[in-house]
Amino acid sequence: MDNHYNPKDVESKWQNIWQENKPFCAPLDSEKEKYYLLEMFPYPSGRIHMGHVRNYAIGDVVARFKRMQGFNVLHPMGWDAFGMPAENAAIEHGIHPAKWTYENIDSMRQQLKRIGLSYDWEREFATCDADYYRWEQLVFLKMFEKGLAYKKGSSVNWCEDCQTVLANEQVEDGCCWRCHNQVQPKELEQWFFKITNYADELLEWTNKLPGWPERVLSMQRNWIGKSYGCEIDFEVADSSEKIKVFTTRPDTLAGATFMSLAPEHPLVKSLVTSDQQQAVNDFIAAVERQDKADRTSGDLEKIGIFTGSYCLNPLNGEKIPVFLANFVLMGYGTGAVMAVPAHDQRDFEFAKKYQLPIRTVIQPQGVELVADQLTEAFSDPGVLINSGQFDGVDNESAKEQIAAFLDARGVGRKTVNYRLRDWGVSRQRYWGTPIPIIYCDSCGAVPVPEEDLPVILPTDVELTGEGGSPLARHEAFLQVTCPKCGKQAKRESDTFDTFVESSWYFARYTCPHYTDGPLDKKAANYWLPVDQYIGGIEHAVMHLLYARFYTKILRDLGLLDVDEPFTNLLTQGMVCKETQRCPEHGWLYPEQVEDGKCTLCQQLVELGRTEKMSKSKKNVIDPNQLIDQYGADTARLFSLFAAPPEKDLEWNEQGVEGCYRFLNRVWRAVDENSELIAAAQVPATVSGEASDLHRKTHQTIKKVSDDVDGSFHFNTAIAAVMELVNAIYAFKSAKENPGVLREALEAVVCLLNPFVPHICEELWQQLGHQQSVEASGWPTWDESALVTDEITLVVQVNGKVRGKIDVAATAEKQSIEAEALAESNVQRFIAGKEVRKIIVVPGRLINIVVG
């Protein structure tokens, strides 16, 4: 046996062939049915990690499987190339973000090619290419024209020391990650996309995407958060001002004993009385220091301050105090909450703390609810009390009746509220798509004329991490003349959120070289929607919702004709690994830790949690070593065999060896038998051991087909092929039945091809085929080969297994029962007892119930 399996040779041979012959390029004009398969494109961090390998291996199985099934498959790859890490690299190492990014892309492309992924590389692009982002700028101008992009004030994290805006990720415990100075909120005018205009359509379509996991749809529905309720006006006492609140519980209105406003509420200034001014200022400053995400947390201590003003309850005219409260956010509803402590837990805790009155207005039918005795808010349904004319009404009807009462008096109205907020797309950063707007003192915000696009991101910038965005200091970029009036004007210096680029790249893949607009409508409409999208569960809401929204924008701008971008979605579980952190040096790579101590300072390392692999947490596993040692096929097979795709995977290399061993077994099985089976064919009739292998072959074809097609049970598909290979090794009468053996070996090679394509192409050639295995088609199974004459049934007594019987597959219920009762071990358990019932589950088991 001198023809050993040598993955290095085999893999470079086939990768060269694929590079030369381009078998994965997808033509627009094809007789075949189209299939668009897409994995979420990577950020070019420089190195691929096991999460990438897993994601792209999953996608490649589907791409190759669909190609074998005869589809015209589009399977593209590109780069989500704008973003903060490139700027950080520039700040830390003085490399220009463009150079850093394009070098990373080159290195990652090489790494991806080593895995043997079947991409149409002709369609590759990076989102930082001006040929890409220029069309994003054009779409922005169209959105601006239609009022779908607008400007409004919004708060950012500001570091006074660095004079710069910080991303949430750059804020640690309320402090700047670089200088550890306290971060403050700062109000800036920023661009927003009106995603709220599409809230209802985005919500409705969550019921029309059967190919999406229910949990993702559920998260998106909750994110949109449509709720029906009532907007109510509370007049401010001794003033003409009104405080608007949104509530889903107008039925509790009579129980509103105070009002809570967000500290950011615009009315705060006019409401605060002079004697409360100082206390309120201190309070607002304290709340500003609190993390936004924690503000609504139930754990957070509820704090508040009296403004000195009162407002009037529109139901009963009662005068109630107006407070500011840390748990009320300006971003949701109206930024004001009518506080009903008896029936809302947060209000209850707040009222207890500040000794505010608690009044029950709903109680369960027939039970008296005494406010003084409440230990928590009562939020169940019930009947109204203390509510004047509405007493005795059940609370569901009271919602309607009170809304109508308020409406009739012009002080309230039924409304729909969404949790979803408009999408803020302005970033005060350099490495992103320039927003194509010019500010003129006379004309205001003027769009850059279409013929002047693209607004090219200048390359001659200095990045320091201080003093705000470099574009804001780049005079040659900033200074322009107003396209409308010709006077001196200034460019917008903010760039887009990188989520904008990732919201339409899948559409651009259909026509990446098109020069007359963002999309070639013919290509877009042929390929879209994406038939199968694959990516991490961490994108369940934001990216996937933005992409859905942007698709509807493109549709409404007449650029394509689909309503939704992704017909089927597979959310891959994360590849996780334990993190390690030094109190002084932050996250550490595994090689920086020795005996639980940081090698830089010898301090004890905090053992972190198991988290998703990310460069910033330094818990990334680099697959290159694995590929060097075992080859790409083994790395692919292992990442697919280790767990089902949806499941999170805690990284552990145990088992790689087994996958390599298996590929060696496959190799030898073909190699050792290739002469014997050279021209063999399956005979018309097979019997005995040969018939068992013949059946096993067809069972495996069926099992793998079912597991791969639509259900992604790759781990069990691979297990099934392993069983078939075990059966091939156990097959003793190969010499007498070379045809049956050939059939089994060819099935193994075909079925494995989507998983481990290099070795399969090589073995397919060795089996004497001229055509590639991928072009040879997916094997089909013969139903008649699956049939067995005899089946084994389990016999239970009172639900416990007591024996097994072999019966003819065609046996009648009566004879099965008789045989089960006669089984010797079963006899022991039913002797002397009354048989009450016999349950026969066809093809499975018999349960004898005795008493």
Add this chain to the structure above:
RNA sequence: GCGAGAGUGGCGGAAUUGGUAGACGCGCUGGUCUUAGGAACCAGUAUCCUAUGAUGUGGGGGUUCGAGUCCCCCCUCUCGCACCA
């Protein structure tokens, strides 16, 4: 906190969706062959045990002839929370 998921041998996982719990693989134990074995092959491997027995799918209850699977309560872990991508 809110929203969404997950929990099965020493380990990764399987279970036809209410019907034999532990497929397949790793690891481990013993053996064959070999100058050698970190190669290959064969046998064994949930736990307790004298077992044709009992127990067993994060914990506790329930429904059922039968529950890993369905229902209720609890625990632990993971993801997202709007400027990481």
